[in-house]
Amino acid sequence: MKICVCIKQVPDSWSQKQLDPESLNLDRNAADRVISDGDVFAIEEAVRKAEQFDGEVTVVSMGPSRAVDSLRKALALGANHAALITDEGLAGADALATSLVLASYLKSRDFDLVLFGSASTDAGMGVIPSMVGTRLKVPTLTMALSLEIEAGIARVQRISGSGTDELSAPLPVVVSVTDKTNTPRLPNFKAIMASKKAEIEEISLADLGLTPNLESFTKVHSQTLRPPRSAGRIVDEAGALSALEDFLIAEKFI
Amino acid sequence: MRNILVLAEPTELAWSKATLGLVSLASGLGDVSVALCSVVSDELLEELAQRGASAIYLNTNEKIYNHGNSAKADFLIELITSHEPDAVLLETSVDNKEIAGRVAVLSNSGVLTDISALEFDQSEKLIARQEIFGGFSTVISSVSTGVTIVTVHPSDPGVESKQKDLKVVEVFTNFADSTKALTVKMGPRTETSSRPKLTEAKIVIGAGRGVGNQENFKNSVEGLADALGAAIGATQAVIDLQLCPSDLLVGQSGATVSPDLYFALGISGAIHHLAGMQSARCVVAIDIDENAPMLHNADLGIVGDVGEIVPKLIEVLNNRK
Ligand SMILES: Cc1cc2nc3c(=O)[nH]c(=O)nc-3n(C[C@H](O)[C@H](O)[C@H](O)COP(=O)(O)OP(=O)(O)OC[C@H]3O[C@@H](n4cnc5c(N)ncnc54)[C@H](O)[C@@H]3O)c2cc1C
Numbered sequence: 001m002k003i004c005v006c007i008k009q010v011p012d013s014w015s016q017k018q019l020d021p022e023s024l025n026l027d028r029n030a031a032d033r034v035i036s037d038g039d040v041f042a043i044e045e046a047v048r049k050a051e052q053f054d055g056e057v058t059v060v061s062m063g064p065s066r067a068v069d070s071l072r073k074a075l076a077l078g079a080n081h082a083a084l085i086t087d088e089g090l091a092g093a094d095a096l097a098t099s100l101v102l103a104s105y106l107k108s109r110d111f112d113l114v115l116f117g118s119a120s121t122d123a124g125m126g127v128i129p130s131m132v133g134t135r136l137k138v139p140t141l142t143m144a145l146s147l148e149i150e151a152g153i154a155r156v157q158r159i160s161g162s163g164t165d166e167l168s169a170p171l172p173v174v175v176s177v178t179d180k181t182n183t184p185r186l187p188n189f190k191a192i193m194a195s196k197k198a199e200i201e202e203i204s205l206a207d208l209g210l211t212p213n214l215e216s217f218t219k220v221h222s223q224t225l226r227p228p229r230s231a232g233r234i235v236d237e238a239g240a241l242s243a244l245e246d247f248l249i250a251e252k253f254i
Numbered sequence: 255m256r257n258i259l260v261l262a263e264p265t266e267l268a269w270s271k272a273t274l275g276l277v278s279l280a281s282g283l284g285d286v287s288v289a290l291c292s293v294v295s296d297e298l299l300e301e302l303a304q305r306g307a308s309a310i311y312l313n314t315n316e317k318i319y320n321h322g323n324s325a326k327a328d329f330l331i332e333l334i335t336s337h338e339p340d341a342v343l344l345e346t347s348v349d350n351k352e353i354a355g356r357v358a359v360l361s362n363s364g365v366l367t368d369i370s371a372l373e374f375d376q377s378e379k380l381i382a383r384q385e386i387f388g389g390f391s392t393v394i395s396s397v398s399t400g401v402t403i404v405t406v407h408p409s410d411p412g413v414e415s416k417q418k419d420l421k422v423v424e425v426f427t428n429f430a431d432s433t434k435a436l437t438v439k440m441g442p443r444t445e446t447s448s449r450p451k452l453t454e455a456k457i458v459i460g461a462g463r464g465v466g467n468q469e470n471f472k473n474s475v476e477g478l479a480d481a482l483g484a485a486i487g488a489t490q491a492v493i494d495l496q497l498c499p500s501d502l503l504v505g506q507s508g509a510t511v512s513p514d515l516y517f518a519l520g521i522s523g524a525i526h527h528l529a530g531m532q533s534a535r536c537v538v539a540i541d542i543d544e545n546a547p548m549l550h551n552a553d554l555g556i557v558g559d560v561g562e563i564v565p566k567l568i569e570v571l572n573n574r575k
Binding site for chain 2: 015017018019024094095096127128129130131133134135137138139140141142159160161162163164166168169179215216219220221222224225228229233234236240241245248251253
């Protein structure tokens with residue numbers, strides 16, 4: 001089974017984020033770059049399926065050259081191959097352009113299973129898995145609580161409103177997982193050392209047969225940062241009840 | 255006249271505030287048609303007409319619910335191809351973002367999610383206000399190619415009668431092969447709560463780890479929600495403790511709410527949680543630790559024990575009634 005995991009390097013999810021004030025693109029200089037939290041579950045799921053079906057896992061990331069750090073981390077977590085799609089022409093790529101690049105890569109490699117995390121912790125639009133599945137003309141099973149593969153059929157449990165549904169489709173498929181899908185393992189020392197020396201394939205837009213000027217379908221005109229909420233009144237337990245009642249009355253909640 | 259297409263969630267009882275808000279928003283922008291996946295009552299159709307809808311495109315392919323979100327996207331694509339709307343509006347949700355993504359690819363159009371306002375500028379271009387990074391940043395953006403596809407967090411402006419004659423057109427969509435390849439087996443539905451919907455409630459009681467246990471959850475969180483007619487939201491910590499179902503999660507990984515009042519009980523105020531509620535008009539927080547960041551993000555912060563204060567507050571509220 002050929003499995004691919006698409007991962008994204010993002011600012012640490014604990015950091016305050018904003019667009020680069022000059023270019024209005026995602027701020028590529030922000031510090032603390034890590035694998036998007038949700039993608040770690042996708043890597044783990046890929047490695048488990050590879051173990052089960054004697055398969056191979058490739059991780060791919062689209063991003064600046066420093067994203068190799070995240071790819072090495074994915075290798076340490078059990079992936080077999082890593083590829084970085086990097087190109088000057090990718091700066092400012094929106095979701096539609098990103099999905100085009102990823103789908104072009106995936107099409108050229110014939111994967112049986114493509115895994116994503118749920119929405120990345122930076123831009124977080126949550127549209128990429130469905131865009132990629134649509135471009136590959138394969139079913140997309142999103143927000144998987146669990147993923148089972150049997151006799152070439154992928155089965156996913158998924159929360160939907162007030163219940164849980166089961167989605168199934170024959171391979172090849174695109175699946176996005178959640179933090180419920182599995183518990184990721186910690187990398188061992190040997191794997192970390194090996195990942196440092198592993199070769200990472202570098203791919204340009206030209207390699208994928210794409211023009212260097214990717215069209216973005218959306219444009220950001222300006223950005224305003226929300227002013228932090230200013231602290232109001234702090235009251236201790238003794239004055240709590242009257243303060244709460246007064247507040248609720250003053251704001252007409254009661 | 256410009257054409258705006260809205261995806262409405264069919265319902266047996268009443269439209270969600272979001273659907274009504276979307277139709278009202280659309281009627282301020284142009285001629286409104288509504289895509290409907292299955293039949294609803296005449297009274298409900300009438301309500302859309304009052305909000306300014308002039309056409310209903312009713313899907314007649316019963317299989318639409320058997321093939322997941324792709325099927326709804328294929329239905330919208332059929333309508334986009336035959337009616338060429340200027341914009342397609344969907345309520346912001348996980349499912350609709352997935353639909354919007356597929357529609358964007360198939361119609362070669364740009365998509366914007368988490369929109370809070372939409373209008374035409376002087377040059378007749380649709381301009382959107384988009385909340386990104388969990389609302390920590392607001393950007394003005396637009397779609398430069400194709401149909402403007404947006405998922406919106408609408409506010410409901412209320413009915414302002416724009417009564418139109420409504421025509422209902424039946425549409426049969428042939429789904430794509432990859433859509434038909436996916437089958438959905440619906441599991442049982444749990445009873446829906448009688449409380450207001452989390453994303454639409456005017457008051458949300460936010461439950462954090464400081465609530466402690468199931469008994470306090472019942473007494474303090476549910477009790478306060480009932481006394482104030484509020485919805486209940488929760489932090490990741492509370493979901494992990496299995497004190498309530500996971501669809502009540504508020505924050506980066508869950509729902510975004512902007513109620514008039516967010517009442518945080520024993521919530522420290524991690525950035526992942528703030529991302530889902532910081533656009534609330536008022537915040538009241540109770541936390542035992544005077545250094546909890548949530549207290550300093552609140553209009554009124556109470557330093558104290560949730561289990562002590564809240565039952566007494568509920569008594570005060572119930573005595574007022
Ligand atoms: C990628 C990622 C995504 C995440 N997404 C989300 C998300 O969407 N939503 C979310 O909520 N979290 C999310 N989290 C988790 C988040 O970081 C916090 O861990 C979580 O919000 C903490 O929940 P809490 O405030 O209930 O618990 P804690 O941080 O443990 O805070 C509990 C608070 O209760 C107070 N307390 C204790 N006892 C009492 C008492 N008797 N009376 C009053 N106060 C008391 C404590 O002083 C403390 O301030 C995410 C984390 C990551 C890494």
